[in-house]
Amino acid sequence: MSLHRFARPALNACLLAALPLLAHAEIKVGVISSSTGPIALVGQPQKKTVPLLPTKVAGETITYISLDDASDPTASVTAVKKLINEDRVDAIIGPSGSPNAMGVIQFVAEAGVPMFAPVGTAAVVLPMTEQKKWVFKTTQNDDLIARALVDHMAATKVKTVGFIGTADAYGDNWNKVFSELAKEKGIKVVAAERFQRQDTSVTAQALKVMGAGPDVVLIAAPGSSSVLPHTTLFDTGFKGKIYQTHGAALQDFLRLGGKKVEGTILAASAMLVLDQVPASHPTRQLALDYVNAYEKLNGSKPATFGANVYDAGLLLQAAIPAALKGGKPGTPAFRSALRDAIEKTKELKATQGVYNMSPTDHSGFDERGRELITVKNGQWTLLK
DSSP, X not given: OOTHHHHHHHHHXXXXXXXXXXXXXXXXXXXEEOOSSTTHHHHHHHHHHGGGSOOEETTEEEEEEEEEOTTOHHHHHHHHHHHHHTSOOSEEEOOSSHHHHHTTHHHHHHHXXXXXXXXXXXXXXXXXXXXXXXEEEOSOOHHHHHHHHHHHHHHTTOOEEEEEEESSHHHHHHHHHHHHHHHHTTOEEEEEEEEOTTOSOOHHHHHHHHHTOOSEEEEEOOXXXXXXXXXXXXXXXXXXXXXXXXXXXSHHHHHHHGGGGTTOEEXXXXXXXXXXXXXXXXXXXXXXHHXXXXXXHXXXXXXXXXXXXXXXXXXXXXXXXXXXXXXXXXXXXXHHHHHHHHHTOOSEEOSSOEEOOBTTBSSOOOGGGOEEEEEETTEEEEOO
């Protein structure tokens, strides 16, 4: 008697048993953070946030593949290509830096993989193009933050301002957006200087800005790079008010700057001052939950940059159920449906604000995503 008569039913049974596994392919999400290199103060809290992201949505398992690009835009491209071509991810969170994110947009667009950019520059989503429609930004756009700063300057009778920004996409967009808004309020930018994130001295730039005699100075730099221009202005005798962007919204800014950053004014999410906003604030409870979970896991409080990755997880969690109706995880149909579902996000409360996405707005924040904040007695303090 042939063994095949018995082997075939057994084989069929094994195949039938495997069908449920095949029907429920896992959702793969790549995360690229600059956890080493010049912008590690941004990337480290992002990397440490990954274990807090949702791992089960609508019955589907989410697996995260975390990579470090060492703050190098070229390495970001390599990481994105690996995630797309080898790991076959359905979405990407990152990279951490503005230049890094700008450099990978064409690759995620060509592959049809939605990307959450936890970066400062609005240039990743504006102006909207066929490529940028695959990118969603989990930080407040520059104009939302800049308008709060310009309004404060106008209210305090500022007439002239000096600008010091990084010589990259972050500094470029801030220079453009801020200058336009300042002009609307009759505020003149009398000097604009640039520096590299890895520079160890910006004395020349500080002296040139001071030489123009501005009432105040705005520094546009992310992470630890925001500190050096500030302390240099202090050391060289600048007596005016110094403003910062949301790129400086981290505890290490206070630690590294010390007394030299006292009186700084910036606009950022309420996460910096959770104990000072009312319980009714739309982001307060979610932000508290995130901060407590992060601290329990890592033994320290997170910077707002980590929350930008956490919000990407919340956006995914909200969009996946609808995306599953368009295709199975691991397929182009699912990724396209996921992009469409993210774009339809409405009134999603998160740690950084309330998201309302649209085909023309892939950041989705309004005034609920920012607070005017100052440094008082070495602590972030709500400016009332």
